[in-house]
Amino acid sequence: MIIRAKFFKKGYLRYISHLDLMRLFHRTFNKAKIPIGYSEGFNPHPKFSIANPLALGIESDEEYIDIELDNMEVEDFIEKMNLVLPKDVQIIEGKSIEKGETIDSLISWAHYEIEFELKENIEGFGENLMKWLQRDEINIDKIRRKKKKEIKRVENIRPLIGNLTVKEIHEKNVVLNTLLKAGSNGNLKPMDLVEAMNRDMELKIDLQSMDIRRTGQYAEKDNNIFKPL
Amino acid sequence: MINIKTLDKILKKVEKPARYIGMEQNSIEKDISNAKVKFAFSFPDIYDVGMSHLGLHILYNLINNEKDYVCERVFAPWTDMEEEMRKENLPLFTLESKEEVKNFDFLGFTLQYEMSYTNILNILDLSDIPLRAKDRGDNAPLVIAGGPCAYNPEPLAEFIDFFVIGEGEEITLEILKLYEKHKAENWSKDRFLEDIATMEGIYVPKFYQVVYNEDNTIKERKVLNSTAPEKIKKRMVKDLNTMFSPESMVVPYIETVHDRVIMEIFRGCTRGCRFCQAGMIYRPVREKSVDRLVELAENLVENTGYENVSLSSLSSCDYSELHLLIEKLMENFEEKKVGVSLPSLRLDSFIVDILQEIEKVRKSGLTFAPEAGSQRLRDVINKGVTEEDLVNTVTRIFREGWSTVKLYFMIGLPTETDEDVLGIRDLAYKVKDIFFETPKEQRKGNLKITASASCFVPKPFTPFQWLGQDSIEEFYRKAYLVKNNIKDNKIKFTFHDPKLSYLEAIISRGDRKISELILKAWEMGCKFDGWSEHFKYDTWIEVMEELGIDGDFYALRNRDLEENLPWDFIDPGVSKEYLKREYNKSLGEKITDDCRISCNACGIVDCTMRGYKF
Numbered sequence: 056m057i058i059r060a061k062f063f064k065k066g067y068l069r070y071i072s073h074l075d076l077m078r079l080f081h082r083t084f085n086k087a088k089i090p091i092g093y094s095e096g097f098n099p100h101p102k103f104s105i106a107n108p109l110a111l112g113i114e115s116d117e118e119y120i121d122i123e124l125d126n127m128e129v130e131d132f133i134e135k136m137n138l139v140l141p142k143d144v145q146i147i148e149g150k151s152i153e154k155g156e157t158i159d160s161l162i163s164w165a166h167y168e169i170e171f172e173l174k175e176n177i178e179g180f181g182e183n184l185m186k187w188l189q190r191d192e193i194n195i196d197k198i199r200r201k202k203k204k205e206i207k208r209v210e211n212i213r214p215l216i217g218n219l220t221v222k223e224i225h226e227k228n229v230v231l232n233t234l235l236k237a238g239s240n241g242n243l244k245p246m247d248l249v250e251a252m253n254r255d256m257e258l259k260i261d262l263q264s265m266d267i268r269r270t271g272q273y274a275e276k277d278n279n280i281f282k283p284l
Numbered sequence: 285m286i287n288i289k290t291l292d293k294i295l296k297k298v299e300k301p302a303r304y305i306g307m308e309q310n311s312i313e314k315d316i317s318n319a320k321v322k323f324a325f326s327f328p329d330i331y332d333v334g335m336s337h338l339g340l341h342i343l344y345n346l347i348n349n350e351k352d353y354v355c356e357r358v359f360a361p362w363t364d365m366e367e368e369m370r371k372e373n374l375p376l377f378t379l380e381s382k383e384e385v386k387n388f389d390f391l392g393f394t395l396q397y398e399m400s401y402t403n404i405l406n407i408l409d410l411s412d413i414p415l416r417a418k419d420r421g422d423n424a425p426l427v428i429a430g431g432p433c434a435y436n437p438e439p440l441a442e443f444i445d446f447f448v449i450g451e452g453e454e455i456t457l458e459i460l461k462l463y464e465k466h467k468a469e470n471w472s473k474d475r476f477l478e479d480i481a482t483m484e485g486i487y488v489p490k491f492y493q494v495v496y497n498e499d500n501t502i503k504e505r506k507v508l509n510s511t512a513p514e515k516i517k518k519r520m521v522k523d524l525n526t527m528f529s530p531e532s533m534v535v536p537y538i539e540t541v542h543d544r545v546i547m548e549i550f551r552g553c554t555r556g557c558r559f560c561q562a563g564m565i566y567r568p569v570r571e572k573s574v575d576r577l578v579e580l581a582e583n584l585v586e587n588t589g590y591e592n593v594s595l596s597s598l599s600s601c602d603y604s605e606l607h608l609l610i611e612k613l614m615e616n617f618e619e620k621k622v623g624v625s626l627p628s629l630r631l632d633s634f635i636v637d638i639l640q641e642i643e644k645v646r647k648s649g650l651t652f653a654p655e656a657g658s659q660r661l662r663d664v665i666n667k668g669v670t671e672e673d674l675v676n677t678v679t680r681i682f683r684e685g686w687s688t689v690k691l692y693f694m695i696g697l698p699t700e701t702d703e704d705v706l707g708i709r710d711l712a713y714k715v716k717d718i719f720f721e722t723p724k725e726q727r728k729g730n731l732k733i734t735a736s737a738s739c740f741v742p743k744p745f746t747p748f749q750w751l752g753q754d755s756i757e758e759f760y761r762k763a764y765l766v767k768n769n770i771k772d773n774k775i776k777f778t779f780h781d782p783k784l785s786y787l788e789a790i791i792s793r794g795d796r797k798i799s800e801l802i803l804k805a806w807e808m809g810c811k812f813d814g815w816s817e818h819f820k821y822d823t824w825i826e827v828m829e830e831l832g833i834d835g836d837f838y839a840l841r842n843r844d845l846e847e848n849l850p851w852d853f854i855d856p857g858v859s860k861e862y863l864k865r866e867y868n869k870s871l872g873e874k875i876t877d878d879c880r881i882s883c884n885a886c887g888i889v890d891c892t893m894r895g896y897k898f
Binding site: 067068070071072074075078079081082083084085086093099111112139141143263264265 | 295296297301539588590
């Protein structure tokens with residue numbers, strides 16, 4: 056069977072990497088005695104995948120994981136896992152799903168809350184932001200390392216921004232909500248978005264003070280977006 | 285508690301922030317405000333290295349098992365973290381409570397490597413604790429240290445309030461209990477030190493004075509306080525089965541040096557290699573029983589979720605019931621997909637059967653340590669392996685499908701000639717020939733031989749403690765003699781930095797004057813000296829010149845057998861007479877039997893090996 060589960064990653068555990076998180080889950084399966092499936096072959100590895108790797112330092116309310124295992128009650132699975140998992144990574148819900156599209160290929164949008172401080176008060180931030188979004192093109196440089204060479208490519212990120220709104224502004228403190236493309240058919244990191252904004256709108260954002268939180272992840276079919284659980 | 289907001293800000297900027305967050309599985313968070321004794325345990329290197337150290341897991345669990353005591357961890361922050369912390373004025377904190385280190389009752393360092401001593405000073409400084417013991421008043425934490433390098437405590441005498449000599453499982457709680465008692469009465473650091481100085485295994489440097497001769501050798505040691513003993517006896521646990529052994533380990537989030545259960549199977553070693561300090565100071569051999577180990581392994585795997593158990597000791601193949609132990613572990617673990625590994629292999633051919641048993645699937649590389657290139661030199665150092673052992677073992681492992689072999693050697697060993705040094709090349713070529721003599725249908729993969737040489741550092745409490753080290757130039761000459769004579773792309777030869785080994789030799793056989801050297805070097809920016817990218821050799825040399833310290837005096841000089849050595853006041857169990865005997869035998873190229881074959885009267889009391897026959 057396959058269990059698809061939703062979990063959060065917050066607090067200090069936002070500072071563990073995607074690979075660390077994979078190892079944490081692997082050991083948790085062992086410790087919680089979850090009858091997880093293993094791949095065949097020379098170097099068997101447990102069958103599970105976590106969608107849309109979260110960058111170091113970002114909290115998330117909604118992460119998704121698919122796990123292949125021998126039969127087990129979903130409730131039982133969640134209870135056993137949560138006993139072993141640290142308090143800042145806990146499974147919120149889960150269900151048994153049919154074998155089909157993997158969680159990794161399903162996720163195509165991610166919602167973020169971004170909080171930062173401006174170095175100085177800026178008049179009309181909201182209007183400026185809307186104007187900025189009306190551009191056809193917002194280009195950023197993407198640098199890809201191939202062996203020792205750096206290959207620079209210009210990418211238009213405007214189509215990757217689903218929406219972007221101001222949640223609140225309090226003096227220099229700004230909170231934004233945004234829906235960004237995620238997954239293999241276009242992916243925009245929230246950090247890249249803020250950097251482009253900072254550059255084009257001359258905002259002087261204190262990038263070190265930025266707090267990013269992923270608040271949701273969505274699949275898309277026939278122009279409908281929906282939660283994968 | 286430190287300012288968490290500042291910490292958060294910093295964590296976003298540094299590499300591997302998970303080094304500084306704690307909260308790992310099996311880490312223990314207690315309410316420190318209610319603790320009667322708060323102990324900060326420090327491994328003076330980065331988290332990734334320190335978390336692989338077994339002693340940390342032992343003492344951490346030992347102390348935290350006591351209801352009223354708290355043990356929390358602190359490591360050396362990596363340089364990027366240190367920079368941010370200094371910029372933001374964030375003091376060093378423990379991983380569990382994020383509490384300032386200076387608010388603890390104890391700060392205990394484990395001394396595993398001399399080249400981490402500058403990190404100790406850096407940790408004190410980042411904690412805002414005065415570096416010198418005499419500058420710390422009644423309210424500062426007691427700064428203590430133990431571990432193998434504490435057998436020559438003198439280079440750190442200036443900074444440490446007291447040293448713990450020997451094994452920590454029993455004495456640690458005795459220390460904390462005595463402290464608790466003193467704290468409940470009328471606390472004075474001096475009274476406490478006077479009291480603890482009477483405890484076996486404790487060395488309080490400030491109760492002693494060293495008088496030097498004009499030639500800088502030691503004239504005498506004076507005891508300044510009537511409670512302090514003249515000789516400090518090491519502490520040793522008698523029975524490892526009833527001794528505290530952790531049933532759980534903190535499991536790091538980030539990948540560390542050893543991502544596995546480390547299970548100690550015995551302590552001590554019977555081989556008597558003459559270069560090996562651990563083989564001398566951890567005597568006598570004491571084993572844990574098979575039943576106890578099976579029980580421990582099961583609990584450790586259960587509590588950590590790890591998939592590999594490493595059987596740790598100084599020479600794991602020497603465990604008397606190794607076959608039985610492995611058989612039982614494999615039987616228990618087969619279903620759980622848990623593997624067993626042996627970290628230190630000898631060139632005994634019986635080991636191939638065991639390797640086959642435990643490495644059913646993966647044929648990873650194998651590491652052997654012949655230590656010296658010629659039989660003559662192996663006899664000098666009493667490394668009881670022969671070329672025949674190597675040939676037999678290697679022949680078998682190639683037939684079984686292994687193809688990657690690492691060979692560890694030392695250069696600069698006593699009496700070494702160029703012929704001995706070139707023996708390293710000859711052995712590597714021999715291994716290569718054996719591979720290609722293996723029938724084609726039996727061998728697998730591409731042959732890869734790595735021969736690596738470290739530069740010999742004579743250590744206290746070994747039969748070579750009186751000997752001068754090779755000079756840096758001589759090390760380079762010998763290393764290149766081997767390197768330039770290996771012309772085969774299947775064989776790679778690497779060697780350790782002779783400059784680093786020279787400094788290690790100075791500090792490891794240093795006296796109290798070396799405290800100033802370490803302090804000054806740290807002031808000049810030395811830290812993480814064991815990391816090649818941070819090692820500042822030129823700075824160390826400059827500081828020595830400035831202080832008028834002659835490095836060669838400590839590293840290169842041959843000592844007279846009757847000279848007073850800086851560490852002579854420590855009693856490691858092994859007698860000086862035995863070390864002298866071994867020294868003389870080594871020069872005569874005479875080997876000494878394994879203690880399991882015959883007793884060599886090393887001076888250890890209550891040794892169970894005496895009269896033991898295979």
